Amino acid sequence: MSKRDYYEVLGVARNASDDDLKKAYRRCAMKFHPDRNPGDAAAEAAFKECKEAYEVLSDANRRRMYDQHGHAAFEHGMGGGGAAGYADMGDIFGDIFGNIFGGGAARGPRRGADVGYVMELSLEEAVFGVDKKVEIPTLEECEPCTGSGSADGKVETCATCHGRGQVRFQRGIFSMQQACPHCGGRGQTISKPCTDCRGQGRVERTKTLQVKIPAGVDTGDRIRLTGEGEAGPAGSQPGDLYVDVRVREHEIFQRDGDDLHCEVPIRITQAALGDTIRVPTLNGEVELKIPAETQSGKLFRLRDRGVKSVRSRAPGDLYCRVAVETPVNLTAEQRDLLERFEATFVGDVASRRHSPRSSTFIDGVKGFWDRMTS
Structure with a gap:
């Protein structure tokens, strides 16, 4: 099956800026990430497609090649390797997904995802500050298993990575490492998964928070609440909550x-x-x-x-x-007064004396017509 256009995958225009690409990828990643869609093969495929598109378009050289040649730029050795090859190389240095959700593959279990929330304020609330309650759908630590994912609290050392959470392999002259595919970088496996969270250690809930908005904020300001994002997998560090301020007219x-x-x-x-x-x-x-x-x-x-x-x-x-x-809705007396007032302006001298801007305008019009007819 032919690949979809990378710009279409991310839902951006072909002249999208780097910030537009990053925002689009973040939306896509948060929507389709396997941790949020366990067992959903279609979501996993969509996530990989978004990741591949971003890895190409976020690199200036590869984006230029893609704009000129399309997907053919990365086939049959053109451009130094296919898109999958670039993805593997990205594992060496850490990819953008690690930046968004708090950790790369080489760091073991990543932290929880950061969460964004747009808060609309009145001008008075923005100027004087306000405390606001917000409800945020997020992933929180599973209480029955305390985030471990294990129904009986027992975990075993991963036999594939021997507890390191990483595996190393050789590809040509490069020695690479990535998250262990067997334990997902945890370094541990669970024989009896928790039934509430299906072994994920996290469950979807709506969290209510009290957010203190400082006085003087304006549209575009961002407030960070450390540790109030999504819970991390297997009890790792939670992400942060970012509140973006929008002030109403x-x-x-x-x-x-x-x-x-x-x-x-x-x-x-x-x-x-x-x-x-x-x-x-x-x-x-x-x-x-x-x-x-x-x-x-x-x-x-x-x-x-x-x-x-x-x-x-x-x-x-x-x-x-x-x-x-x-003035509108004039009485007869008011209209009579204004008519008598207007009569005092009749005459060129009175007009110039009392309406200097009008006189300047009229002189300008006369000069314009004189030039047009000469």
Whole structure:
């Protein structure tokens, strides 16, 4: 059967970055890894397919060859060996799966898998900090066998690797070692597996945790909870939990790093005559002085009214951009007043005196048409 395209296997575009490839492989590995799908031959095959695809595409030279020649780049000696050959060489140096789940084949039983969790926060929760309860589906240590995988607590030294968890073999001029295929790198075998975990030492459960979110976090920040990931096989070290922060949009404020921005509507009379208005901040309302003849779009800076940095604890600023509103639903009296007010602007001199931006615009238009018709 012909091989699937490596990019299709990982579910990424052909111009995917190294980070995109790593994320895609991690998703694939966590979904199909044999430890999470015991006895599932299809999942094991899918895992091997993902691993092979990543080993080729994560290497710049091999990816370039694959992009040019496809799978043929690694057949009949082209490129120095098949994809399987590269996988074997990867065992010498440790592969990406070891980095994700905490250990390579040469280290014996690997640690538990790291777990990712995306936490959505309101702007207020992100700015002031919050304690959040999260429920995470994960693998936890089996209680009846205390993670050993043995129903009677008895384990035997593996006859294949003699307890080392590794086997060494010769391939050409290379001497290689990898996890023992008989005991899976544990160095021990179980004659009477635990019925609850089927000898795996771990069971699927939903774990509830209290996560403390520090004040000042923002979208893209990551919080690490050591040892709160999946339990490791055979009682080995657990993985970690990584909480990725996502801050929801706010109805008033837009955040830019440690600064906040908001739009403040004012009446035309307030803009023309000046006024003192109250504007919202995350710590309550404050006064903002609007000078006379303020134009729509003018930006006012309120120092230290932004977000305290999660790292330096230095506060950012709040930027208020005023928007002059056109009045609506006018009464007859208001319309009459505005019509009489507008009449005072009639005439070129009055227009230039009271509407400098409009006059500049009109002069620019006249100059444009003069150039077009000359």
